[in-house]
Amino acid sequence: MNHEYFRDRVSAYFDKSLPPQEQLAMEQHVADCPECQALLEKFSKLDQLVQQKGDLSGGDYWEQAAQRIEKRLGKQEQTNVTDISRGRWYSGMKWKIAAVAASAILLIYVGYHEHEIYRPRPLEAPSLPSVSNPPTETLSGGASQKPADATKPVQKDEELSQKRDQLQPSENYKQSTKDRIAVKRAENEVRAKTETGGKQEMPAPQPSSKVALPPPATAAIQQSSKAPQVVSDSMVAGYKSVTEDLSMSADAQSAVVKAKAAPQAVSMADNALKRGVVPDDSTAEQLGSLRKTRDSLLALGPSTETSTTAKLNMPSISQGLVKGQAKPRASRKDDRELKLIQTCYSIATLTKDTTEYNQVVGIIEKTAADSSSAYQSVAASYLSRLKRP
Amino acid sequence: MTENFREEKELSPVPVNGAEPSERKLVEAAQNGDRAAFGKLVRMHQKKLFRFIYGLVGSFDQAEDIVQEAFVRAFGAIGTFRTEYSFYPWLSTIARNLAYTQISREEKKESLEKISEKGYDPVSTDLGPLDQMLDDESQRRFYKAVMAMPVTYRAVFVLRHFENMDYTEIASYLKIPPGTVDSRLYRARKYLMDALKDLL
Numbered sequence: 001m002n003h004e005y006f007r008d009r010v011s012a013y014f015d016k017s018l019p020p021q022e023q024l025a026m027e028q029h030v031a032d033c034p035e036c037q038a039l040l041e042k043f044s045k046l047d048q049l050v051q052q053k054g055d056l057s058g059g060d061y062w063e064q065a066a067q068r069i070e071k072r073l074g075k076q077e078q079t080n081v082t083d084i085s086r087g088r089w090y091s092g093m094k095w096k097i098a099a100v101a102a103s104a105i106l107l108i109y110v111g112y113h114e115h116e117i118y119r120p121r122p123l124e125a126p127s128l129p130s131v132s133n134p135p136t137e138t139l140s141g142g143a144s145q146k147p148a149d150a151t152k153p154v155q156k157d158e159e160l161s162q163k164r165d166q167l168q169p170s171e172n173y174k175q176s177t178k179d180r181i182a183v184k185r186a187e188n189e190v191r192a193k194t195e196t197g198g199k200q201e202m203p204a205p206q207p208s209s210k211v212a213l214p215p216p217a218t219a220a221i222q223q224s225s226k227a228p229q230v231v232s233d234s235m236v237a238g239y240k241s242v243t244e245d246l247s248m249s250a251d252a253q254s255a256v257v258k259a260k261a262a263p264q265a266v267s268m269a270d271n272a273l274k275r276g277v278v279p280d281d282s283t284a285e286q287l288g289s290l291r292k293t294r295d296s297l298l299a300l301g302p303s304t305e306t307s308t309t310a311k312l313n314m315p316s317i318s319q320g321l322v323k324g325q326a327k328p329r330a331s332r333k334d335d336r337e338l339k340l341i342q343t344c345y346s347i348a349t350l351t352k353d354t355t356e357y358n359q360v361v362g363i364i365e366k367t368a369a370d371s372s373s374a375y376q377s378v379a380a381s382y383l384s385r386l387k388r389p
Numbered sequence: 390m391t392e393n394f395r396e397e398k399e400l401s402p403v404p405v406n407g408a409e410p411s412e413r414k415l416v417e418a419a420q421n422g423d424r425a426a427f428g429k430l431v432r433m434h435q436k437k438l439f440r441f442i443y444g445l446v447g448s449f450d451q452a453e454d455i456v457q458e459a460f461v462r463a464f465g466a467i468g469t470f471r472t473e474y475s476f477y478p479w480l481s482t483i484a485r486n487l488a489y490t491q492i493s494r495e496e497k498k499e500s501l502e503k504i505s506e507k508g509y510d511p512v513s514t515d516l517g518p519l520d521q522m523l524d525d526e527s528q529r530r531f532y533k534a535v536m537a538m539p540v541t542y543r544a545v546f547v548l549r550h551f552e553n554m555d556y557t558e559i560a561s562y563l564k565i566p567p568g569t570v571d572s573r574l575y576r577a578r579k580y581l582m583d584a585l586k587d588l589l
Binding site for chain 1: 549
């Protein structure tokens with residue numbers, strides 16, 4: 001150890017703040033080092049100077065200061081302020097204990113009532129419109145075909161709903177795209193089996209899929225002509241197997257042909273719908289939600305309004321939005337337009353009200369006729385699915 | 390007069406875990422609501438406390454406010470104070486924390502900046518109201534030199550020499566390593582030795 005090492009520790013040595021071994025080493029060094037001895041002497045004199053010169057006088061000032069403090073104390077009542085230096089160990093603990101107890105009670109309550117708080121919603125049918133048909137219009141084949149098919153879908157729907165309830169429901173109501181694809185694939189399989197097997201039972205659901213069982217084949221085929229969202233490649237493959245069966249209706253066959261002939265439009269519409277907001281609820285709730293979406297979008301975008309939609313009862317908040325709405329950017333307007341035609345399409349597939357059906361179709365037609373619209377082709381594809389052959 | 394500080398230390402030594410009987414009685418009386426008794430405690434300790442806080446914050450007005458606030462808070466918390474302990478360390482801790490909050494709030498500005506804001510010029514001659522509390526020129530030079538030190542050095546110096554805190558306590562209070570306490574104290578002493586070499 002060189003001299004610098006000891007010199008840097010002279011101050012601590014003077015204050016006796018070194019560890020015992022270092023203190024001893026310093027003693028030995030200082031005994032033989034004049035420089036360190038001189039430094040220690042200066043420290044000692046400085047300490048004396050501080051003691052001599054550090055005290056303050058100013059008698060009157062202190063008395064006045066004390067009186068000011070007493071006056072201030074007179075205005076303040078004695079309170080139970082927590083001692084910050086040597087306060088009792090439990091000072092402030094009562095609040096901590098109360099907080100911990102409250103947290104524990106809350107956790108116990110949540111745990112006890114978890115099944116009520118986090119009640120999972122039963123799996124609903126996929127976003128395909130199930131049984132609603134365009135008002136007064138049926139596929140070619142007449143109304144007679146409908147009653148004959150109606151009983152089978154109802155019975156199978158009940159069976160399916162029972163089996164569906166046995167599945168562990170998903171807590172995420174908004175199914176991911178993967179789930180939707182899996183649903184469609186399962187539908188294909190079931191449809192293929194049902195068509196070929198006739199009265200065969202529905203296949204047992206796969207527990208890992210967590211999806212709803214597909215509806216009956218006939219209704220599904222009718223639905224497929226209206227729902228481009230589900231017309232993915234897997235569905236096209238499924239249609240292939242179905243069209244081979246002669247019991248398939250001509251309408252369904254034409255729908256399959258259309259689906260196979262326009263893959264680009266289908267995929268585009270498919271992607272557009274996938275981005276759209278189509279909640280996975282029951283039909284009535286779904287319609288209600290879609291209507292609200294439509295109304296709010298119409299309130300924001302006057303270019304897509306029709307004369308009939310202007311009569312709709314818009315909520316006051318939408319009016320407030322119209323008032324205070326800044327001029328939207330082009331991208332937001334396009335997003336609204338897309339969302340609007342998506343919403344209108346969904347309403348058209350679900351509603352039984354002719355007037356409403358015509359309204360929403362009119363909105364889509366307007367977009368399809370607008371050459372400046374970015375979604376003209378999308379709107380046209382929607383219309384092609386809605387049109388009756 | 391010049392030995393007041395040392396005499397005060399000798400006449401009223403602070404036992405490790407005990408308070409002087411006279412002080413203890415005053416504290417107990419104050420705990421019972423006797424404001425006059427607490428007033429005596431104020432007069433007993435305010436000068437020492439002010440010197441310490443003034444050395445920390447470097448501003449007369451701020452030191453005044455902090456000392457006053459510390460006494461008010463101490464009176465408010467007197468009911469929780471255990472009379473077997475000495476009163477001043479407890480009071481000093483209250484004031485120290487207030488001062489540290491003040492210092493931290495100002496991001497540990499240099500003492501020169503703080504004094505300049507208040508209109509004081511430590512380099513020239515005027516120490517402001519503190520000048521009235523100093524008896525002679527050597528004392529003025531001493532305080533000027535202390536106030537002129539960088540605040541990081543001055544804080545360590547004041548805690549060691551005015552409050553008699555050891556390195557561990559200083560390190561804990563300033564939230565620095567003990568080695569840093571050692572080096573800063575060494576530099577503070579060197580600074581004063583150079584500034585006051587003719588007085589040593």
